[in-house]
Amino acid sequence: MNDRGWRTFFAVLAGVAVIYFGTTGRRGEEGDGISGGLLVLAALAAALVWHLTRPAAK
Numbered sequence: 001m002n003d004r005g006w007r008t009f010f011a012v013l014a015g016v017a018v019i020y021f022g023t024t025g026r027r028g029e030e031g032d033g034i035s036g037g038l039l040v041l042a043a044l045a046a047a048l049v050w051h052l053t054r055p056a057a058k
Contacts, residue, residue: 007053015046
């Protein structure tokens with residue numbers, strides 16, 4: 001797997017982890033499903049991982 005494949009894998013993993021940990025432990029009165037803010041946070045986490053795992057410039 002090339003660098004881009006690993007970067008994509010870890011970025012998606014970070015986004016899914018944010019969504020998972022953001023939704024676990026919620027009760028029915030707090031609302032069901034994924035909020036828009038949680039999706040934005042997951043996208044930001046994925047973008048951060050994508051940025052931090054880029055190869056060094058030559």
